[in-house]
Amino acid sequence: MKKYENLEHTADLKIRAFGKNLDEIFANMALGMFDVITDPEAIDKNEEAVHEFEVDALDLPSLLVDFLSKLLSLSDIENEIYDRVVVSIMQLNNETWWLKGHVYGFSVKRFKTEIKAVTYNELKLEEDQEGNWVAEVVFDI
Amino acid sequence: MITKQNLKKISDYLYEIPKEFRSDMRVPARIYTDQELLEAILQDRSLEQAVNVATLPGILKYSLAMPDIHQGYGFPIGGVAAIKWDGGVISPGGVGYDINCGVRLLTSQITKPELDPKFEHLIDLLFQTIPSGVGKGGKLVVNKQELDSVLAQGIDWAIAKGFATKDDKEHCEENGRIMAADPDKVSDGAKKRGQDQIGTLGSGNHFLEVQFVAKIFNEEIAKVYGLFPNQIVVMIHTGSRGLGHQVCTDYLRMLNRKLYEWKIKLPDRELIYAPLDSKEGKDYFNAMSAAANFAWANRQYLTYLTRQVFKENLKAELKLIYDVAHNIAKKETYEIEGEKVDVCMHRKGATRAFGPENPLIPSKYKKVGQPVLIPGTMGSSSFILAGTQKAEAETFGSVCHGAGRSLSRTAAKRGVSGRQIKDELEKRGILVRCASFADIAEEAPLAYKDVENVVEIVAKAGLALKVAQMRPLGVVKG
Numbered sequence: 112m113k114k115y116e117n118l119e120h121t122a123d124l125k126i127r128a129f130g131k132n133l134d135e136i137f138a139n140m141a142l143g144m145f146d147v148i149t150d151p152e153a154i155d156k157n158e159e160a161v162h163e164f165e166v167d168a169l170d171l172p173s174l175l176v177d178f179l180s181k182l183l184s185l186s187d188i189e190n191e192i193y194d195r196v197v198v199s200i201m202q203l204n205n206e207t208w209w210l211k212g213h214v215y216g217f218s219v220k221r222f223k224t225e226i227k228a229v230t231y232n233e234l235k236l237e238e239d240q241e242g243n244w245v246a247e248v249v250f251d252i
Numbered sequence: 253m254i255t256k257q258n259l260k261k262i263s264d265y266l267y268e269i270p271k272e273f274r275s276d277m278r279v280p281a282r283i284y285t286d287q288e289l290l291e292a293i294l295q296d297r298s299l300e301q302a303v304n305v306a307t308l309p310g311i312l313k314y315s316l317a318m319p320d321i322h323q324g325y326g327f328p329i330g331g332v333a334a335i336k337w338d339g340g341v342i343s344p345g346g347v348g349y350d351i352n353c354g355v356r357l358l359t360s361q362i363t364k365p366e367l368d369p370k371f372e373h374l375i376d377l378l379f380q381t382i383p384s385g386v387g388k389g390g391k392l393v394v395n396k397q398e399l400d401s402v403l404a405q406g407i408d409w410a411i412a413k414g415f416a417t418k419d420d421k422e423h424c425e426e427n428g429r430i431m432a433a434d435p436d437k438v439s440d441g442a443k444k445r446g447q448d449q450i451g452t453l454g455s456g457n458h459f460l461e462v463q464f465v466a467k468i469f470n471e472e473i474a475k476v477y478g479l480f481p482n483q484i485v486v487m488i489h490t491g492s493r494g495l496g497h498q499v500c501t502d503y504l505r506m507l508n509r510k511l512y513e514w515k516i517k518l519p520d521r522e523l524i525y526a527p528l529d530s531k532e533g534k535d536y537f538n539a540m541s542a543a544a545n546f547a548w549a550n551r552q553y554l555t556y557l558t559r560q561v562f563k564e565n566l567k568a569e570l571k572l573i574y575d576v577a578h579n580i581a582k583k584e585t586y587e588i589e590g591e592k593v594d595v596c597m598h599r600k601g602a603t604r605a606f607g608p609e610n611p612l613i614p615s616k617y618k619k620v621g622q623p624v625l626i627p628g629t630m631g632s633s634s635f636i637l638a639g640t641q642k643a644e645a646e647t648f649g650s651v652c653h654g655a656g657r658s659l660s661r662t663a664a665k666r667g668v669s670g671r672q673i674k675d676e677l678e679k680r681g682i683l684v685r686c687a688s689f690a691d692i693a694e695e696a697p698l699a700y701k702d703v704e705n706v707v708e709i710v711a712k713a714g715l716a717l718k719v720a721q722m723r724p725l726g727v728v729k730g
Contacts, residue, residue, distance in 0.1 A: 169509055180501050187494045188444045223688060225455040227497045228349040231521035232325040251349050
């Protein structure tokens with residue numbers, strides 16, 4: 112199954128991700144995002160990176176945006192890219208969604224493309240009748 | 253979908269979507285464009301976004317759109333809104349992620365024929381000196397305490413460090429410093445991203461370009477601005493880098509959580525706003541102002557580096573003509589129906605264009621209006637215009653900011669490779685130095701509307717006067 116694909120968008124970048132469940136679709140969207148910013152020639156395979164993180168939000172689409180924003184910021188501060196993402200999502204109560212996760216990757220000398228931000232524009236996160244998830248996120252680049 | 257039938261023609265260069273178009277509009281939306289460009293504008297959702305902006309509480313007169321309008325997030329890029337300071341709101345989407353992205357123009361006293369034999373060497377030196385590319389920081393790394401000074405003081409920090417002169421400060425919009433800036437309202441994450449990014453261009457459409465004055469349209473104003481034919485000038489286009497992006501992201505997140513509490517109904521989540529008199533509204537304004545100051549420090553430090561290269565290699569001095577912001581919210585005052593009203597002026601991909609006699613422009617430009625800098629796209633011309641009193645009356649002193657994208661980045665890349673574009677430009681005598689060829693393809697000139705068209709519409713609508721046209725000689729890109 113395809114993990115993600117890039118779609119046409121005038122000023123920005125739009126990624127559509129697929130997943131069998133919420134955890135998977137969040138992880139796949141993050142992989143799609145890092146694919147855009149990674150310059151394969153600039154990876155330092157000797158410098159491995161791993162981080163643990165938590166994010167909470169009042170609804171699921173916001174959780175997706177906040178989660179991607181968190182990873183984008185981490186990558187920019189640490190000068191790293193991540194090629195393995197593991198997340199676990201829980202609804203704590205009626206008002207709060209929460210996720211905990213790990214990213215694994217490498218130090219980089221530079222990035223290929225700069226993503227300024229993860230936006231709420233045309234944001235989509237849907238489950239189809241068979242229980243598969245599809246998400247679309249527009250990134251400002 | 254908005255179609256031509258929904259638009260009322262006001263003049264050859266101005267169209268209106270009446271307030272009656274949608275029940276939640278508080279004011280009409282007005283678009284400066286001609287018939288031809290309008291066709292292109294109708295291709296994306298930008299006019300719908302201009303209609304959404306017309307729903308913001310406290311918006312005055314019109315939701316305005318410039319001819320370079322294209323689809324953004326929340327606001328269209330090329331969108332302008334004046335919102336009452338008392339009782340109104342501020343929207344991070346009306347500023348954008350790249351807070352105080354802007355342009356400055358430096359002039360030299362050397363001419364193109366004098367520079368030609370030394371040019372290739374010069375552009376290589378500039379590429380080595382100017383930190384471009386994505387992520388990796390610049391040569392200047394500041395500690396947390398010093399970064400707070402940058403955020404609080406903007407260009408005054410650069411003066412204290414010897415990177416700027418008092419003359420530079422006078423030639424920046426807002427004198428290069430918004431006094432409301434409060435570093436404590438900027439998150440630690442945003443500060444971490446900014447610590448090594450002062451004096452970096454970044455990627456995307458940001459650039460440093462060496463240009464020459466190819467054409468003078470208005471000799472009198474050109475003289476006041478210090479421009480002459482064949483003069484070598486340098487244009488710098490960049491903003492507040494990762495720090496600004498993070499400030500916008502942080503406050504959008506915070507305000508989106510408030511959606512539930514404030515029970516705000518929005519046509520688009522990116523249009524989230526905060527009342528200007530709420531804690532959240534004030535905090536965002538103070539943090540955004542701090543990021544704007546960071547951007548002025550950034551463009552100033554790049555200026556300092558560029559000046560060193562010109563001085564050491566050409567014994568040439570570079571003088572700052574002006575520095576304009578094109579993604580910003582500021583407190584400005586306008587006369588509306590005979591009364592002075594304080595407004596929160598949102599310009600998202602739009603340039604301030606104050607006319608003659610405005611007290612906020614440098615005294616030497618008082619008779620002719622402020623310089624308005626319109627960067628072209630890679631390989632195309634850039635323009636200097638002069639602001640007018642008509643702009644102050646019609647558009648809260650605002651005009652376009654550039655060409656405006658018309659082709660998606662993916663489509664641009666499919667059309668042609670970065671290497672091909674570089675070769676093509678070199679054949680035309682324009683040298684390109686960049687960290688990544690992929691980036692070049694995304695910024696291919698064909699991906700944009702024609703900047704000359706956009707400028708022509710603004711001039712014909714009387715919002716600005718054409719002063720001079722510059723053509724590029726060499727570009728340093730991210």
